Amino acid sequence: MKKYPVEEEIVRLTNFIREKGGDATPIDADKIVTGEWVRMKCLFGCNGFGRRFSCPPYTPTPAETQAALDGYSRALLVRFDGDVGKTTPERLVSREMTRYVQTVMFELEEMAFYDGFYKAFGYTGHQCGWCGKCTAKEKGAVITDCKNRRKMRPSMEAAGIDVYATCAAAGWELDVLECTEVAGGSVLNTPMTTVMLLLVE
Template sequence: MKSDKKLDKMDKISELVRFVVEKGGEATLIPAKDIVTAEWVRQKCLFGCNGFGRRFSCPPYTPTPAETRKVLKEYKTAILIKFVGDVGETTPERLVSREMTAYVQNVMYDLEMMAFSAGFYKTFGYTGHQCGLCAHCKAKDDDAEITDCVNRRKMRPSMEAAGIDVYATCASVGWGLEVLSCTEVAGGCVLDSPMTTVMLLLIE
């Protein structure tokens, strides 16, 4: 009986992985204990990203690394997901196209809903990029509260926004990530190599 239940669970997980592959990505299982969190990740958000405080999917609205560590202890398994390249046109003003942001965020939402429907009632996804669900995020307004978000049902933080070290986590499954470099051009900069988007689905 136990082996049948385990086989059924793996069949369901295989369906989730297949969905990601059909959407053009890669997916692999990872033990939740191998997901790496670090305090420096949030510090990078605070001092290295102009999105800090401008999206409800970004710090300071998202879980701290310590809070994320506590959550991860409640899971045994996760699916690590990777998309290489961009599905839309980028510009010097925007390194990642709006189309790519919408694409991966919709894939992640659909994947989480699939997992929930399959019986993984604790499932939770960490998406990629700053949230792009609204043209104007109310986080930019004065005295904003996360309850002001009009897309809370669908909005999820990225891995790094929740304090997850994406590089170290990917390394644990043999995925080597290179630090992206950019070339300055008129009006901004362009990436020197294809961007990789990494996301995570906790399943239990």
């Protein structure tokens, strides 16, 4: 196994993401921002709370995430703009998009791992899309019940990372998504941007 210098590896990983239709930029791990308020948004602002093993309360707390971040020096922010599938008022993000970005992030983490960066760990986008039905909703469910733990990763938000502040630290400006309420749900007025993160070294 050949281990590339970290900056060379980041270029390789960035090129991989661009081949997949996204973009990426490096960031120092100490510029990644965590906050307790992020978890509060999951608890009180998202109907996915407790419905997927990739979501709170199954995911690391902001403090646990910060402790993990302290073990890294470099990371890669990843973004995809728009959607690759068909959305509906019930689904602001298509199932195809969720599966696509989560597959790409799994492949990215695996690539870094086999390039010698054995600490590589990814934070994906959206609620987990690996299974059609998640057993997290069942009474007494525990994280070890997940059937896809090898591939499943939390989103940045689910782990308490402030995505807006972290992107700003890397020179990316994000706009708040605007939606219009319609029968059966809502539709986006602005394109969706999916932001993810790979801890490298």
